Amino acid sequence: MENKMKILICYFSGTGNTRMVVNKYVENLKNEGVETDLYKIESNNFQHDVTDYEMIGIAYPVHAFNAPSIILDFAKSLPECARKRVFIVNTSGEPLKLNNISSIKLRKILKNKGYNVTNEYHYCMPYNIIFRHTDNMAYKMWKTAQEVIPVDCKELLSGKYSLLEDVFMGSFIAWLFRIEHWGGRFNGKRYKVSENCIHCGKCVNICPTHNITLKDGEFHFGKNCLMCMRCSFLCPKSAIKIGLFEKWKVNGTYNFNNANKFEDEVHKNYCKKSYERYFRECEEKVSAVKVNVMQEEDEDEIKNIVKV
Ligand SMILES: Cc1cc2nc3c(=O)[nH]c(=O)nc-3n(C[C@H](O)[C@H](O)[C@H](O)COP(=O)(O)O)c2cc1C
Ligand code: SF4
Ligand code: SF4
Structure with a gap:
């Protein structure tokens, strides 16, 4: 085999x-x-x-x-x-x-x-x-x-x-930026849960480092936070406050499958050129392969014609 x-x-x-x-x-x-x-x-x-x-x-x-x-x-x-x-x-x-x-x-x-x-x-x-x-x-x-x-x-x-x-x-x-590893742990201890919480327990169960505990109705955030955002991103009530970065919080999964033409593009100019370059380079990479495949298919076809 x-x-x-x-x-x-x-x-x-x-x-x-x-x-x-x-x-x-x-x-x-x-x-x-x-x-x-x-x-x-x-x-x-x-x-x-x-x-x-x-x-x-x-x-x-x-x-x-x-x-x-x-x-x-x-x-x-x-x-x-x-x-x-x-x-x-x-x-x-x-x-x-x-x-x-x-x-x-x-x-x-x-x-x-x-x-x-x-x-x-x-x-x-x-x-x-x-x-x-x-x-x-x-x-x-x-x-x-x-x-x-x-x-x-x-x-x-x-x-x-x-x-x-x-x-x-x-x-x-x-x-220099690896200070985030320490900063994440420092900030993670400052997470809080708001009154919107419905005590579903999801954040406690999904934290990759088991950093969240719930005892007698009180949440405790330990010192092992990775700042991965899983708890705050997936909380069904957006009830987790992420310390110093609360203003940067993003809550709720994206809809990857349906482009929505009525949606507001609030940040449309943010890193605009970099995004354009990224999409252009990806497109070029994919089309270069398509051209190669077409050339190979053409060559195979010519070889077959010559054989006949
Ligand atoms: C603490 C933190 C720091 C981040 N830093 C960067 C960054 O330096 N550059 C960047 O482009 N995206 C950054 N991001 C965004 C994530 O890399 C991006 O959303 C990634 O796709 C998340 O992947 P995941 O869903 O597998 O965690 C950061 C996200 C977090 C939570
Ligand atoms: S996931 Fe949100 S709503 Fe559920 S227990 Fe945690 S903070 Fe409360
Ligand atoms: S951000 Fe990630 S590591 Fe930190 S408490 Fe939330 S789920 Fe756990």
Whole structure:
């Protein structure tokens, strides 16, 4: 029996965007005949043998131009593994090139353990903090990601290396912004629950670090907050106040499936050029592959005609 290529993708997703992207990877890799295992990092129960896999993927949302601390801690906990190929997948709300620095620390940790980070892919997905993107934008981002992911999967499997462009002083900037790891824990202790709460218990159950406890009707937020926004984003009553960042809170899932032409585009000028560049580059990437496929089909047809 033919041995299938095996890939393990380890991921963290605060509010579901990265998970959507990872699911698309699994679907596309499966179409390419690859067996993909998934590991949800927050489950804290890593039992996979990395030597069983040809490649390891690590996926996360960009937090303050960095990978979340849970990702770095996970990478530190991995066993040493000489030359094991790793690819990184990340999602972020805006398409600024500065987001390219998010993997610097992660790549360093992996390199020190012998891993070989060869590919990195980034997708824009709607914000879960700062402001609410429109559903139109969420629809466009997700549609774009779904078109580009098959192209990226093919590139990954072709063996071609592809890393994101370096940013001047990237390591220093990323180091500065890693204050968010400490700041998140500091701010997380300042979360409060408003009178709108219906005591459904959802936030307590879904927090990836079990940082929320409910005792005698009182909520307690501990010191392990990742600022992942899951609790405040998914609270059915928008009852969680996120400390110093309350003004940036985004509550409620996006509708990724229906563009809504009547929707107000309040932030339409925010990073406008960067979004235009991102969508244009994705479109070019996808159409370049289509042209190649058409050329190959034409060549095959000519060969067949010549044979006849
Ligand atoms: C604490 C925090 C910091 C963030 N920092 C950035 C950032 O530096 N750049 C960016 O483009 N998006 C940033 N975002 C937005 C997320 O990266 C984006 O919405 C991502 O798709 C969320 O993925 P998830 O649903 O898998 O958690 C941040 C989100 C959070 C919660
Ligand atoms: S999810 Fe919201 S409504 Fe439910 S218990 Fe938590 S704060 Fe209250
Ligand atoms: S308290 Fe909320 S924001 Fe903090 S880690 Fe838990 S779910 Fe995420």
